[in-house]
Structure formats: structure tokens, C-alpha cells
Amino acid sequence: MNIHEYQAKEVLKGYGVRIQEGIVADTPEAAHEAAVKLNAQTGTSWYVIKAQIHAGGRGKGEIKETGSRGVVLAKKLDDVKEKAAAILGGTLVTIQTGAEGKKVNKILVAEDVYYPGASEPKEYYMSILLDRATGSNVIMASTEGGMDIEEVAEKHPEKIIKEWIDPKVGLQGFQARKVAFKLGLSGTAHKEMVKFITSLYNAYVATDSSQFEINPVLKTSDDKILAVDAKVNLDDNALYRQPKLAELRDLAEEDPLEVEAGKSGLNYVKLDGNVGCMVNGAGLAMATMDMIKLSGGEPANFLDVGGGANATTVEAGFRIILQDPNVKAILINVFGGIVRCDRIANGVVEAYKSIGDIRVPIIVRLQGTNAEEGAKIIDESGLKVFSAITLKEAAERVKAALEA
Amino acid sequence: MSVLVNKNSKVIVQGFTGSEGSFHAQQMIEYGTNVVGGVTPGKGGSTHLERPVFNSVEEAVQNTGADTSIIFVPPAFAADAIMEAADAGIKVIIAITEGIPVADMMKAKPYIKERGCVLIGPNCPGVITPGEAKVGIMPGFVFKSGRIGIVSKSGTLTYEAADQVAKAGLGVSTAIGIGGDPIIGTSTKQAVEMLMNDPETDAIVMIGEIGGNYEAEAAKWIRANGNKKPVVGFIAGQTAPPGRRMGHAGAIIGGADDTAAAKMRIMRENGIHVVESPAEIGATMAKALGVNA
Incomplete structure (x- = not known):
């Protein structure tokens, strides 16, 4: 079962995974209110407005009716309402939705995390999934964040880091450290990445997920590591013991x-x-x-x-x-x-x-x-x-x- | 001879007194399978289908000498049942249950491996050696006795293959339904290897579907092992779209190697007689063996 980005982020946050904060809204007015609240909570003055549908490629996708992208940036509080109105209720067409597109019923108003600072922000890729060949989970990571990972895997297989997890003992500390080092991180950013990987893996196991994809994972200019996007796929066979997650099903997204x-x-x-x-x-x-x-x-x-x-x-x-x-x-x-x-x-x-x-x-x-x-x-x-x-x-x- | 199960197999049924377990245990007994008893925790000491019921697999093994178990336990408890069978010394465990959480199988698989037993399934139709033992849910009459081995991820497609084999004037040595889940106890390659080494099997039908790399792995092994017996292969899901689960939890195209076209190409490259249409399995096998169908 798939869930929305805003739901996935909330679930991850519950397990201590740092996320790009945001508030979900279903009307332009609510989006404005969400932005006001978000400003009070995080101090952000720019707002990222993200269409919530069960399909990828939203940033490059287009709303049929208005021509707006599926993910837009509002640099002023006063712009939020208008930009939200151009997405909400529209039909978003992305490379994953097919030509008919998908109706956008909700948007996520999120904080800006690419603010300038001591170092350059940098994007990474991370996923956790089942490796059928070994019957174990594997963590996949790459320095090529924000990109189509299948393309990276094809053109630069050496840029994909893989770490298999022994099902009997789970993720070990050295494994999380190794992945963070291989991503080229040091100092505070390395420590933060180890924490990120560990809490992400714990969340994966505790939620009976079949796939997590965090693309991008961001190192901010002040060395925080957080999830800017989150795709969470739950194991249908385990939903009986995850009643709270089962409630996140959105029938409007299904045929x-x-x-x-x-x-x-x-x-x-x-x-x-x-x-x-x-x-x-x-x-x-x-x-x-x-x-x-x-x-x-x-x-x-x-x-x-x-x-x-x-x-x-x-x-x-x-x-x-x-x-x-x-x-x-x-x-x-x-x-x-x-x-x-x-x-x-x-x-x-x-x-x-x-x-x-x-x-x-x-x-x-x-x-x-x-x-x-x-x-x-x-x-x-x-x-x-x-x-x-x-x-x-x-x-x-x-x-x-x-x-x- | 055959593989995995035969007339000497002593079979117990886990989930014996439940509706599925009862129905299929009855069918197996009618087929002639040597069902020596069953297990339902809490119902030990009673009798069901004229066979003793035990509280645990250990007790069942001690009292009956069972070496084979078939599992109909509901999904939430099935991985536990598999591990219980392995712990009690059962050699061949056949798990029919569909819908076991992946995380549970991830723990059960290494557990049984350490105890040196074979797990078939889960989410499978079971194993049949025609005329000797049916340890599964397949319609027994479809499987005529003969010298063709069948390995398949799918239930009804296995019956289809067995039926076509019979119509081609041939029969089945052992048919193994390995199951359609992402984590299964016995891979296509392992099942094929058993049949390659079985002196009573002359040729093999190998049926796969989209998802995973099992068929490719088996195909490469068959080639490396010298293509000792003819293999006819079919992959279901040539028309399945990527990213959509086609019924079986494991039948989903994730990457380029998961597609039916990729698997069929690898199978062809490794000397397997690949059929495009599932209707051609029997005739192609007859041709491969030089028999007039």
C-alpha cells in the first residue's frame, strides 16, 4: 500500500527521522494559514507547495488546467494562496501518471530547507528495500541525490552504495557509519547521517514496510540531515498488525x-x-x-x-x-x-x-x-x-x- | 524415486482441524497420501479424519515418525508454524498459506536453513508425485504419472502444464509449486537442480512469472550444468505493466531484469525451449523429446 508524502513524513518523524517540516492543506485559504503557522514554527520565509498524489515526477509534472508545476516555491507569504489555488483541484500529469493525470486533492506547504549558510546544501539519495535474491533488506544510498536513481544505476553503478542487513541481528552501528563515510561525510554531518540512517531503518522495520525511498536526503548548510521527500510503501500482508497505518489508505488515489x-x-x-x-x-x-x-x-x-x-x-x-x-x-x-x-x-x-x-x-x-x-x-x-x-x-x- | 515426496513420506498437517486443513487433508488421504496425523495447538489427544491430533509438531514427530509437513495455518501464525516444523526435525515443509508478512519470512528462512530442511512455498499449491503422494491442494487427477518434472511459481498454471503434458502422451515425475511470494523457501534453481539429479525425470517444465531473478539464476545454472535434460520454459506476465502487483505479492516488475521479455531472453540464451504462448507447453515438450503428440 502506498501513502502520501505528508503521511509518510509524519510516520518517519514519529520514529525520530528528521524531515522537512510542513502542514497539509486542502483549500487555498488553508494553505495560507498553514504557511503562517509554519513561519511561526520554523521561521521559514519561503514556502514549498507540493501536490500530494501517489505518483513521482511531481516537480517536473504540470497541472493540465493551469500550467502550474506540481511543486512550486512561494517566496512571499502573500503568494501562497494564489500558487496553491493553481494546483489544488487540478489534474497533475507526470511521467508516472500517464496522460490522463491525477486529481490533486491536497497539498503540502513545506518549509524552505535550502537556505544559505556555512556550507553548501547537498542532496543525497537513500532507499531501503527487500533484496529478494538474499532474502534480506538492503540500504541503497548515493551522492547523486534528486536524480532518477535507475539512470544513476545504469550509467554510474559505482555511485550506488549497498549495505545488506542480516535479518537475525538487524542494522549494526558500523554499517550506518560505513554508509555515511562512503557518502563522503565527516564531522557533524557524518554523525547526523548515522542518526538519520539508524532511525530510518528502525522506522522501516517497525512499520512493516516493503520500500522506503527518500530522494532527496538533504544536508543543509548548517549540517542537518533531513528527508525532503518520502515515499513509503507498506507490506499489504502485514497491515493487519499495523491498524494505524492501514487507516492512511486513500481510496481517492485508487481506481x-x-x-x-x-x-x-x-x-x-x-x-x-x-x-x-x-x-x-x-x-x-x-x-x-x-x-x-x-x-x-x-x-x-x-x-x-x-x-x-x-x-x-x-x-x-x-x-x-x-x-x-x-x-x-x-x-x-x-x-x-x-x-x-x-x-x-x-x-x-x-x-x-x-x-x-x-x-x-x-x-x-x-x-x-x-x-x-x-x-x-x-x-x-x-x-x-x-x-x-x-x-x-x-x-x-x-x-x-x-x-x- | 521422484523428489521431495513419495509413497513412503509420512505427512502431518499443521492447521489440521481448520476448514482449509480439513478439506485438503481429506483430499490428500483420498488420493492415497500417507497422512499420519495433524497438529492443532490445544486440540491434542483428539482424533480428526480418523487420525491423531497433536498439540505440537514435536509431539507429532515423536508419535508418528513424520518427516513431512503441510501447513494451512493462517498468515499471522504461519512463519511460526514453519519454524516449529523445522525445530521438530521435519525434513520437508510445504507451506500453502498465502499472505504471510515479508518480515516474518525474512526471519523464518535463515532459521530453517540452519536446521537443514527444505521449505517449499509459502503461497504455493504444494508438491505431487503422481500415484504416490499429493502433498498440496492441486487436483490430483490432472497429474498423470510419468517422467517430466514441473517447477512453477503458479498454481493453476501448473495444472495447465500437467494437463498439456498428459495430452501430449507424457506424464509427470514430480511437480513442485514453489510459490509466488517475494521470499520463498526453495528457489527455481534449487527445484530444477533436484529434478536434474532425479534419475526418474527425463525433462523439465519450468514456469515463472515477472518479478525477481529466480528464472534467470536457474537458466544460468542449467547451462553451467551442461543442459543435461531438455527444459521447456514459460514466463507469465509479458503484458503486465511495470509497478503493478499482479495478484501474487512477488509478481511485480521493479527493474529491467524483472520483465518477462528479459527473463525469456536469458532462458533462450541458456538453451531453454522458451514458449511465447502458455498453450504450447505440452506440444513443445513432446517435440523436445522427439515424441509425437
Whole structure:
């Protein structure tokens, strides 16, 4: 599960991680008030206004309606309201949102941390994530802060510092010191970085996170180390024991169809294609999507109905797929093991009749227990449904349906 | 011979009296698997499905000589159940449970490694040696006995592969569902290695999906080991977009090496018969073995 920057910073602060302070607002007036408060709290006289959406690239992104960037600087208190108004309620398009963009419902009014002083401010990169190959967490850091880290990894792999954490003992002091030294820090800044890394790792473990990305981490002109941005990704499987974090979920950031599917116990991911599909099992669902592509179509979605597919789940799946106007055909692919194919077939027919007005061809591929009986039920239903038993037949049916 | 499980395996079920555990234990018994008992803490001393129930795995091992365990315990307690099995001396632990927190598996994996046992899963369909033992949730009838080994991250796609293998006139020696989580006990390479060394396996079907580096690692090992047996490979998720989790917790494209295209390329480079379409697994295997399907 993803959370917003303002939520992530609050969580990190709770574990002693120093952050760029800020106050969240949902109206231009509230943004002005936030700036006044922030000035009193931190003494800042410049204000960074940051759109809060679940996607990166906000600084370079643009608000469709107003042309404003997703992250802007107000150098006067009096400018905050106007600049906030140009972002709030607008649609932010970044390299990660796709052309349709995302609506901005909240902004973060943050303090200016790039103030001049004894030394130059400098940006770093830091992330913590699971390294699947070793089954342990790894801290990744780089002196190339504020940049696209994948690009750094490709062009200058030597500039990426990696420190693996033994799950049995957790992060050790020498490891945090080593990373801070490798980042070229000394004196107060080094001590501050060690503190930053240690508290960040503690936060990562305590929150059951699956990824932290802090880009940039800033060394201020007076040698403080703090998080200017924060991306926190939580392990969905651990949310049951993180009730406070689970509350941070923002349904407005998720596709409404995906939310609806989740309520019916279905795993749905919306895609851009023209052939809808409904499958039991995640691997077979992905394989079915691939087969649709090989048959000349494009998958409109990923939809896993899980192990207990029945008439109710099939109907819920149908209703979700049919809400997508791009769908030109639907392929149902169920390998019935414990679930019997004749029961699934009856479920399909019932769901079809209950929904009524289905205008796209439906191909039902049932294999496994009672596959022949299932095909017979489909064929004799008198509905615009085609049966198939092998995967190959199903692919051919999809192709024919698209060409018709 | 086969690998991991056979007719001599003495199997216990952890989470024996729960609904999932009961249902699948019954199915396994009907299949002919030697289920010697089960564990549900607090219900020790009772009988379930005509088999003894124990309070702990240790007690179950002492009383039945069990060497294999299958776990249906809910996700919050599953890592604990895995470690309990390892501590009690179980040699093959098969964890079916889906949804175990990553942090829990991160602790359980080194724990079992130190105790010299094999963990299959979690979030997997289990292991089947057709005609001998089914220690999992797969439909047994799909798996015909034969000499093709199957290694797969996905449940229903494993059944699909087994079905196509049967339709090609071949059968399965052992099918291993390794699971779709980010941290699993046995990697693709380790499972492939078992089948390469099994004298009763002539060829291998290797099914992967987007995310992680397991398939690439296995492919390189297969080449380094001299491509001793034909391997047919498929990677699900050629059409999956980056950054979106496709059902399985582990099925997410993070970097360039995680994509289906990258994995298929590496597999091809290492002498694996890669199929683009999942419908071609059986026919390609028949061709690789020079059998008329």
C-alpha cells in the first residue's frame, strides 16, 4: 500500500527521522494559514507547495488546467494562496501518471530547507528495500541525490552504495557509519547521517514496510540531515498488525473499479486493452493476458477470481469488466480442480441472464473436473457465449471474435 | 524415486482441524497420501479424519515418525508454524498459506536453513508425485504419472502444464509449486537442480512469472550444468505493466531484469525451449523429446 508524502513524513518523524517540516492543506485559504503557522514554527520565509498524489515526477509534472508545476516555491507569504489555488483541484500529469493525470486533492506547504549558510546544501539519495535474491533488506544510498536513481544505476553503478542487513541481528552501528563515510561525510554531518540512517531503518522495520525511498536526503548548510521527500510503501500482508497505518489508505488515489473488485474478494487491475478476462489463479491470469495479446488483442485487465470461484464471484467479475467501455470481448479461463467446471458454467449462465444486456461476445474456457459437462451447459444455453476446452481453442475463439 | 515426496513420506498437517486443513487433508488421504496425523495447538489427544491430533509438531514427530509437513495455518501464525516444523526435525515443509508478512519470512528462512530442511512455498499449491503422494491442494487427477518434472511459481498454471503434458502422451515425475511470494523457501534453481539429479525425470517444465531473478539464476545454472535434460520454459506476465502487483505479492516488475521479455531472453540464451504462448507447453515438450503428440 502506498501513502502520501505528508503521511509518510509524519510516520518517519514519529520514529525520530528528521524531515522537512510542513502542514497539509486542502483549500487555498488553508494553505495560507498553514504557511503562517509554519513561519511561526520554523521561521521559514519561503514556502514549498507540493501536490500530494501517489505518483513521482511531481516537480517536473504540470497541472493540465493551469500550467502550474506540481511543486512550486512561494517566496512571499502573500503568494501562497494564489500558487496553491493553481494546483489544488487540478489534474497533475507526470511521467508516472500517464496522460490522463491525477486529481490533486491536497497539498503540502513545506518549509524552505535550502537556505544559505556555512556550507553548501547537498542532496543525497537513500532507499531501503527487500533484496529478494538474499532474502534480506538492503540500504541503497548515493551522492547523486534528486536524480532518477535507475539512470544513476545504469550509467554510474559505482555511485550506488549497498549495505545488506542480516535479518537475525538487524542494522549494526558500523554499517550506518560505513554508509555515511562512503557518502563522503565527516564531522557533524557524518554523525547526523548515522542518526538519520539508524532511525530510518528502525522506522522501516517497525512499520512493516516493503520500500522506503527518500530522494532527496538533504544536508543543509548548517549540517542537518533531513528527508525532503518520502515515499513509503507498506507490506499489504502485514497491515493487519499495523491498524494505524492501514487507516492512511486513500481510496481517492485508487481506481474505483479496483476498489469495488476488492470488496467482492476479486483481484483486479485495470489495463488499457480491448479484451477483458476473468481467470482463477494469478499466474494463469497473467498467462491468459499474454495469450490474448498473441491472438491479436490487448488485455483490458488482470482479474483473478481466486480458488473459490462460484456464480456470485463470476457475476461480480462480469459486472466489473463490463463497466470498461473499451472491452470488445471477454475471455473466461478457469482451470477447475477443486471447483467443478459444470458449476462454473452454471454460474456464467446465471450471471449472464441476471445482467441481461451483454453486447460483447464471451468465450468460456473451462478445463479440469467435469470440463465436458461445463462446455455442454455453455453451448446449450442459447446465449452469445462460446465454449472452449483447450487453451489453444480459446485463443482461436478470441481471434475470431476480434476479427468478426 | 521422484523428489521431495513419495509413497513412503509420512505427512502431518499443521492447521489440521481448520476448514482449509480439513478439506485438503481429506483430499490428500483420498488420493492415497500417507497422512499420519495433524497438529492443532490445544486440540491434542483428539482424533480428526480418523487420525491423531497433536498439540505440537514435536509431539507429532515423536508419535508418528513424520518427516513431512503441510501447513494451512493462517498468515499471522504461519512463519511460526514453519519454524516449529523445522525445530521438530521435519525434513520437508510445504507451506500453502498465502499472505504471510515479508518480515516474518525474512526471519523464518535463515532459521530453517540452519536446521537443514527444505521449505517449499509459502503461497504455493504444494508438491505431487503422481500415484504416490499429493502433498498440496492441486487436483490430483490432472497429474498423470510419468517422467517430466514441473517447477512453477503458479498454481493453476501448473495444472495447465500437467494437463498439456498428459495430452501430449507424457506424464509427470514430480511437480513442485514453489510459490509466488517475494521470499520463498526453495528457489527455481534449487527445484530444477533436484529434478536434474532425479534419475526418474527425463525433462523439465519450468514456469515463472515477472518479478525477481529466480528464472534467470536457474537458466544460468542449467547451462553451467551442461543442459543435461531438455527444459521447456514459460514466463507469465509479458503484458503486465511495470509497478503493478499482479495478484501474487512477488509478481511485480521493479527493474529491467524483472520483465518477462528479459527473463525469456536469458532462458533462450541458456538453451531453454522458451514458449511465447502458455498453450504450447505440452506440444513443445513432446517435440523436445522427439515424441509425437
